[in-house]
Amino acid sequence: MSKLLSPDRSTVLFLGNEAIARGALEAGIQVATGYPGTPSSEVIESLADVARERNLYVEWSVNEKVALEVAAAASFAGLRSMAVMKQNGVNVASDFLLHLTASGTRGGIVLVSCEDPGALSSVNEGESRYFASMLEMPLLEPADFQEAKDITKWAFELSETIGNVVMLRSVTRMSHASGNVTCGKLPTKRRKAGFEYDGPVMDSKTGPMISTPVVAKHVLRQQKLKDVIVEEVMPFLEENVKVLASGIAGRIGIKTFFGKYDGTLPFAGELNPDVVADALGRILKVKRKFLPADYLKDIQKTAAMIPAREQTFCAGCPHRASFWNIHNAIALDGRKGFVCGDIGCYSMAALSPATGYHTMPTLHSMGSGTGLASGFAKLAQFGLDKPILTVCGDSTFYHAVIPALINAQHNRADITFIVLDNAGTAMTGFQPHPGLSVSALKDVVPAVDIAAICKAIGAKVAVSDPFDLAATGRILTSFLADKGSLKVLILRQACALSPEKKGKKTFDVRVDESLCLGDACGCNRLCTRIFRCPALTWDRNKKKAVVDEVICAGCGVCASICPQQAIVKTEVSGPG
Amino acid sequence: MKEKTFTKTRNVILTGVGGQGNVMASRTLAHMLVDAGYVVTIGETFGMSQRGGSVMSHLRISHDSVKSPQIPRGGADVIVGLEPLEALRVLTVYGNPQVCVLYNSRPVYPIGVITGELSYPSGKTIRDAFERLSAAFWEIDATSAGLKLGNPVLSNIVMIGALAKTGLLPFDRRRFEKEIKKTLSVDKYNVNMKAFDAGAAMIK
Numbered sequence: 001m002s003k004l005l006s007p008d009r010s011t012v013l014f015l016g017n018e019a020i021a022r023g024a025l026e027a028g029i030q031v032a033t034g035y036p037g038t039p040s041s042e043v044i045e046s047l048a049d050v051a052r053e054r055n056l057y058v059e060w061s062v063n064e065k066v067a068l069e070v071a072a073a074a075s076f077a078g079l080r081s082m083a084v085m086k087q088n089g090v091n092v093a094s095d096f097l098l099h100l101t102a103s104g105t106r107g108g109i110v111l112v113s114c115e116d117p118g119a120l121s122s123v124n125e126g127e128s129r130y131f132a133s134m135l136e137m138p139l140l141e142p143a144d145f146q147e148a149k150d151i152t153k154w155a156f157e158l159s160e161t162i163g164n165v166v167m168l169r170s171v172t173r174m175s176h177a178s179g180n181v182t183c184g185k186l187p188t189k190r191r192k193a194g195f196e197y198d199g200p201v202m203d204s205k206t207g208p209m210i211s212t213p214v215v216a217k218h219v220l221r222q223q224k225l226k227d228v229i230v231e232e233v234m235p236f237l238e239e240n241v242k243v244l245a246s247g248i249a250g251r252i253g254i255k256t257f258f259g260k261y262d263g264t265l266p267f268a269g270e271l272n273p274d275v276v277a278d279a280l281g282r283i284l285k286v287k288r289k290f291l292p293a294d295y296l297k298d299i300q301k302t303a304a305m306i307p308a309r310e311q312t313f314c315a316g317c318p319h320r321a322s323f324w325n326i327h328n329a330i331a332l333d334g335r336k337g338f339v340c341g342d343i344g345c346y347s348m349a350a351l352s353p354a355t356g357y358h359t360m361p362t363l364h365s366m367g368s369g370t371g372l373a374s375g376f377a378k379l380a381q382f383g384l385d386k387p388i389l390t391v392c393g394d395s396t397f398y399h400a401v402i403p404a405l406i407n408a409q410h411n412r413a414d415i416t417f418i419v420l421d422n423a424g425t426a427m428t429g430f431q432p433h434p435g436l437s438v439s440a441l442k443d444v445v446p447a448v449d450i451a452a453i454c455k456a457i458g459a460k461v462a463v464s465d466p467f468d469l470a471a472t473g474r475i476l477t478s479f480l481a482d483k484g485s486l487k488v489l490i491l492r493q494a495c496a497l498s499p500e501k502k503g504k505k506t507f508d509v510r511v512d513e514s515l516c517l518g519d520a521c522g523c524n525r526l527c528t529r530i531f532r533c534p535a536l537t538w539d540r541n542k543k544k545a546v547v548d549e550v551i552c553a554g555c556g557v558c559a560s561i562c563p564q565q566a567i568v569k570t571e572v573s574g575p576g
Numbered sequence: 577m578k579e580k581t582f583t584k585t586r587n588v589i590l591t592g593v594g595g596q597g598n599v600m601a602s603r604t605l606a607h608m609l610v611d612a613g614y615v616v617t618i619g620e621t622f623g624m625s626q627r628g629g630s631v632m633s634h635l636r637i638s639h640d641s642v643k644s645p646q647i648p649r650g651g652a653d654v655i656v657g658l659e660p661l662e663a664l665r666v667l668t669v670y671g672n673p674q675v676c677v678l679y680n681s682r683p684v685y686p687i688g689v690i691t692g693e694l695s696y697p698s699g700k701t702i703r704d705a706f707e708r709l710s711a712a713f714w715e716i717d718a719t720s721a722g723l724k725l726g727n728p729v730l731s732n733i734v735m736i737g738a739l740a741k742t743g744l745l746p747f748d749r750r751r752f753e754k755e756i757k758k759t760l761s762v763d764k765y766n767v768n769m770k771a772f773d774a775g776a777a778m779i780k
Contacts, residue, residue: 013603013610013618144642145617177645178603178618180610273648291650295673295709302705303668306661307694309686312628314595345627356691497595503727529691534628537690550719550728551684 002050006183014181016174017042019145020112023152024082025054027108028187031074032058033067035399036428037086038121039175040114044084045431048440055190060431060440063366063399064089065096068111072100075109075165076209077193080156087115088365090128092400097165101135102211104163104204104221107191108156111137112168114175118270121172123347123363125268129236132167136221139167145179153184162224163204173270235260235267258283311348313355315535316496316553318422319346320355321466324531324561325491326389326418327357329476337387337480340376342369342401344393345427345495346420356530360391367392367400370417374404377413387480389416395425395433397450409457409486416479417459419450419490420466426495451490459486466491469560496553505554507569509535511545515566518543523563531561582614582746583639587647591632591666592658593684597732601658602633605736608747608755609637619645628687630662637745654744655710656735658718659684660702667709676712676744680731682719714742716778722771730771737775749776 004022006012014022021043024032034044048058057074061067064085074081085093090113097111116122132139140155142148152168159166199206202216211217238259245255258264264279265271281288290296313320323346330337341350341360350360362372373390392401397419408415425431432438434448454461460482464472472491479487494501519525527545528538535552538545545567547558556569590605592598599620606616620633636643652670657663657679667677681699688694697705706713716738722730740748749772756768 011610013606013616146642173619173645176620178606178616178620179642179645180615180617272646273644277648291672298708299668299671302664302709305697305701306665306668307686307689307696309593309630309661309665310628310688312687314627348627503729525692532687532691534684534687534690537685538692548685550682550723 002046002053004046004050005053005186008183008185011180011182013178014145014149015042015178016142016145016148016170016176017114018046019142019148019181020152020168020170020175021046022181022183023149024080024110024156025050025186026149026184027153027156028080028189028191029082029156030056030079030191031071031081032056032084033061033070033082034084035061035064035067035089035092036395036425036431037089037114038428039116039170039172040084040086040089040112041428041431042175043082043112043114044440045429048442051441054186058440060425060433062434064093068093068096068100071109072096072105072165074193075105075107077195078107079191079193080108082110082112084112084114086122087113087126087128088122088124089113090131091126091365094131097131098135099211100165101137101221102214102217103209104217105159105165106163106205108159109165110152110155110159110168111165112152112170114170114172116172118172118272120270123343127236128167129169132169133236137165137167138162139169141169142174145174145177145181148174149181149183162221164221164224171270173272311351312532312534313345313348314496314553315533315551316501316555317345318466318491318493318495319349319420320531320533321469321493321555321557322346322391322418322420322472322491323349323355323357323359324557325466325469325472325476326391327359329473329480330359330387330389332477333387333480335386337389340369340373340388340390342366342390342392342396344396344420346391346393349391355532365400366396367404370401370404370408370415373415373417374408374411374413377408377415378411387416388414389418389480391418391420393426394419394421394423394435394450395431398434398448402453405454405459405486405488406457409459412484413486414484416476416487416489417454419488421450421490421492422495422498423492424495424498426498430495430498451488454488454490457486459488461488461490463490463492466493467555467557469557496555501553505552505572507554507556507559508572509547509552509554509556509559509567509569511547512566512568513542513544515564516544516562517564517566518545521564527558527562527567531558533558536567582637585639585643586637586653586745587651587670588635588637588654588656588745589632589647589652589666589670590635590656590658591630591662592680592732593662594627594629594631596631596658596684597729598631598633598658601656601732601736602635604733604752604755605739605745605747606635608751609635609745611755612746612751614639614746615642617643617645619647630665632662632666654678654739656739658732658735660699660715661686661696664697664702664705667706671709673709674711675709676742677706677710678714678716678735678739678742678744679706680718680735681715682717682731714738714779716775718775718778721774721778725767725771725774727767730767733768733771734775734778737772738779739775740772741776741779749773
């Protein structure tokens with residue numbers, strides 16, 4: 001039995017996201033949708049695991065806007081539903097969200113936004129709480145694991161009371177932390193879906209689900225909103241408390257506020273126990289009891305000799321090979337082309353430590369790499385005349401790239417677009433996407449073919465294996481030379497951590513010491529200094545490259561880069 | 577070994593490099609302790625932060641209340657390092673003169689060390705630092721023990737076995753057996769029990 005279905009009154013260790021999922025189950029949720037994004041993904045994953053047993057419909061939607069639309073349909077039909085996303089997903093969903101708050105909802109519907117103060121797994125510290133205030137939407141924020149479960153359940157009741165969507169905000173330190181939760185009852189009754197729309201326009205139960213008449217509907221919504229509950233990145237709570245305090249200043253007098261505006265707390269980053277304790281210490285003028293001075297001095301000295309451990313592509317990662325190819329093709333072309341980046345593990349190509357050949361000078365939201373490339377490609381008339389490349393992952397392609405790609409074709413933007421297809425939504429934990437023939441419920445579904453879509457748009461399309469450096473290099477070189485058309489290269493190779501690949505080596509790889517010339521070779525340590533695979537290290541005593549068998553994933557790509565052919569790969573025979 | 581009980585909150589940090597099974601080890605440990613009646617909070621980060629980077633899980637084991645998922649600076653009671661440098665890195669932030677440390681001796685080199693821009697301290701330098709900066713420490717070769725059992729990733733379970741034997745936390749072999757029986761298939765169960773026992777045997 002799944003832990004999520006633990007019996008009434010049992011105490012279990014739940015991830016914050018599992019506590020939210022359990023709360024939704026206790027509320028009788030029937031439909032759950034989402035788009036994967038750290039730290040939100042486990043809510044949908046854990047609900048998908050119990051979907052058959054609890055008769056739920058759970059889907060990984062193509063993006064967050066569609067996720068909210070699918071959940072809203074369930075609400076309109078009287079069912080309880082939930083749409084789950086990370087902070088920037090709310091931006092994607094916001095166009096529909098504005099209209100949804102205006103039309104109102106029926107069955108309880110909760111938008112869950114899991115946010116990331118400190119950007120622990122994001123490239124931004126986005127805040128979606130302002131959407132709640134802008135759209136007059138109740139906002140709930142749990143303070144611990146039990147509350148995460150309980151408040152989620154209550155959020156559905158609140159949504160039905162006010163006839164509108166309720167926002168539940170979690171943060172990484174809640175979603176990805178775990179703690180004890182005492183479970184409540186799981187309902188046994190299911191609601192039947194039915195959508196009524198023939199009633200009077202202003203009848204929220206039987207009328208059409210539309211935002212007009214706008215002013216009358218807005219007044220109705222405000223009447224239903226009596227209490228709004230509201231706080232890590234922007235001073236949301238602080239501002240609201242100040243407004244409240246000024247309203248009752250006659251009774252309570254003028255108060256001093258300590259917070260972000262007076263510099264007591266920082267405007268950026270998470271408010272961890274140390275930041276809060278230090279701030280309280282300053283307000284109360286007390287010194288925190290801390291470590292003995294000589295110990296503190298010693299740990300500071302010790303810390304200085306610890307080398308940093310930068311993020312990097314994993315051993316066997318197809319992205320390392322892809323960017324090796326991209327970098328070499330751009331160098332061979334000689335016109336200093338560049339790559340517009342996108343969101344995924346491949347974002348690491350924007351950081352110099354990940355590879356010795358970073359080529360990605362832009363990095364924004366999902367899909368924006370292709371949109372930016374489409375724009376850069378039109379700047380030739382103003383003197384920016386160089387090859388424009390862009391990359392995206394397979395899941396990102398479906399999420400937000402297709403409109404930008406159509407834009408590039410329609411406006412004759414000459415770009416080389418590379419899909420880094422690693423067969424799943426890899427960064428967030430291998431959730432299925434429309435390119436795969438499996439859904440969140442593990443049903444067999446038609447796979448939507450990226451190549452066919454690109455061909456239908458009118459692009460020149462090629463497919464290659466990034467591990468085949470020679471073949472991929474030839475295609476890229478010819479694409480960069482081919483002016484005046486939209487070119488798409490799909491690089492297919494599954495992620496090294498994917499369930500089908502993990503722990504299985506294609507090749508045994510070793511360095512033949514008799515062939516490696518070490519520092520005497522003219523390559524200037526191409527393998528360890530530039531290629532940068534965590535499994536390919538440098539033996540300082542022997543002054544030669546060496547493969548760490550514990551870390552090596554057996555992709556064999558490094559054998560193709562050694563000018564001395566000193567890296568030898570032999571195919572692993574048999575299964576496993 | 578006998579299972580002990582604790583009344584004071586224990587702050588434990590499990591650390592290593594992405595892919596070493598840090599998350600799995602911390603959850604196994606936490607499930608055992610919840611089962612033993614403690615209130616446990618795990619704070620961790622995963623996602624892209626895992627890719628080749630340092631990872632760490634904070635476990636806070638209380639007999640009565642939910643704690644913040646983050647341990648304050650200087651607040652660790654126990655540090656379990658799946659990699660020596662990461663154990664030392666955590667010690668320099670969360671250590672104090674009373675901290676106890678158990679670490680795997682096998683290094684995983686950071687990219688900066690592989691490229692030759694940075695250098696990795698010697699085994700002796702690391703041991704000397706733990707000698708000065710901890711109340712007690714154990715260094716074991718958990719990766720080799722995992723390799724002997726057929727998979728280096730078993731080093732995380734070897735570390736859990738060793739941790740049980742140190743008596744730093746209130747769980748024993750029986751508790752571990754009960755926990756993995758719930759989640760693992762028979763063949764995986766056997767090799768995990770062997771890894772646990774191999775770890776326990778390394779603590780004298």
